Amino acid sequence: MTEPHPIETWLTDMDGVLVHEEHAIPGAADFIAALRAHERPFLVLTNNSIYTPRDLRARLLASGIDVPEESIWTSAMATAQFLADQRPGGTAYVVGEAGLTTALHDVGYILTSRTPDYVVLGETRTYSFEQITQAIRLIERGARFIATNPDVSGPSHEGTLPATGSVAALISAATGRQPYYVGKPNPLMMRSALNRLDAHSETTVMVGDRMDTDIVSGLEAGLRTALVLTGSTRPEAIELFPYRPTAVMDSIADLVPIVESRGPIA
Known part of the structure; x- marks a missing residue:
């Protein structure tokens, strides 16, 4: 086996990796620093x-x-970039908030x-x-x-909230049309992030807390992946998936x- 390339570039999920709700996960500030x-x-x-991005910062x-x-880099930004590549200067009816309309x-x-x-x-x-109608x-x-x-779905202080996929299912049921999803687990979001950094997949790591979004999209984009156990995926669940981080x-x-030594991870 060849030696792995040094790690030059990092992609990381936010919720469950850096923060829980409004609280930093121990080590997150040190990692970014x-x-x-x-x-x-x-x-x-x-x-x-x-x-x-300004709001999230x-x-x-x-x-x-x-x-x-x-x-x-948000799914709204990746979606906007995808549409600009597909149909420059196009038009859209948006169901969403400032992150999406601004992008x-x-x-x-x-x-x-x-x-x-x-x-x-x-x-x-x-x-x-x-709006849905x-x-x-x-x-x-x-x-x-x-x-x-x-x-x-997504979390909140009061409990589970319906998220984009739930509303998409409602619209699909009414129209018989399925949407094209741009964000994770579509590896397109990883590739758009790599392009934004002018980075190469062989020297990049994706850090995430979910096997079914972060890890699989990183894997399919050709990245090395690191699963952290501070979020959604529990240790006993890892073996249930047909792929591994x-x-x-x-x-x-x-x-x-x-980060300080440029790798490797194993």
């Missing part, structure tokens, strides 16, 4: 399409984690309900019957159906020495 101190290119990836900073705005405006898209090229569904805390009718008239991510770590704190 080490990346910055050693000038390792990195992106924090999230399927959350509600917030802009402020939320992380309030938790004691200093991530530059330009080092945050689409930034790539030159026009937001409209008049014969749009796409219906784009993202996460929101204010899904309305009127409008989306259904536009898809029936020929608009292409895109969703930022397939997550069916490159490494399993107790937490992000265990990766700080690897």
Whole structure:
């Protein structure tokens, strides 16, 4: 076997890896600080399409984690980039919040309900019957159906919340049309992140807490993967999957020495 390439670039999930809700996971601030101190290119990836990078930077900073705005890559941004590549200067009807509408405006898209090229569904805390009905009718008239991510639920202080995948299922049931999901576990999101950093898959690691999104998308994009046990996937569940991460770590704190030494992970 050939020696693995040194680790030059890092991609990391946010929720369950760096933070729980509004609280930093021990070692997260040190991990980001080490990346910055050693000038390792990195992106924090999230399927959350509600917030802009500026919003997310402020939320992380309030938790004691200093991530530059330009080092945050959301499913909304990946979706906007995908649409700009597919149909430059297109039009879209959006069900979502500022993170998604801002990303689409930034790539030159026009937001409209008049014969749009796409219906784009993202996460929101204010899904309305009127918006969903409008989306259904536009898809029936020929608009292409895109969703930022397939997550069916998300956490909150009060309990489970329906997320993008649940609302997409409702629209699909009404229209018979399935959306194209851009965010994790689609490896497209990983590849768009690599392109943003001008990085290579052979020298990049994806850090995540979910086998079914973070690890599989990293694997399919050709990255080495590190599963941390501070989030969704429990140790006993790892063997249930037909694929494995490159490494399993107790937490992000265990990766700080690897950042400093440029690897390897095993």
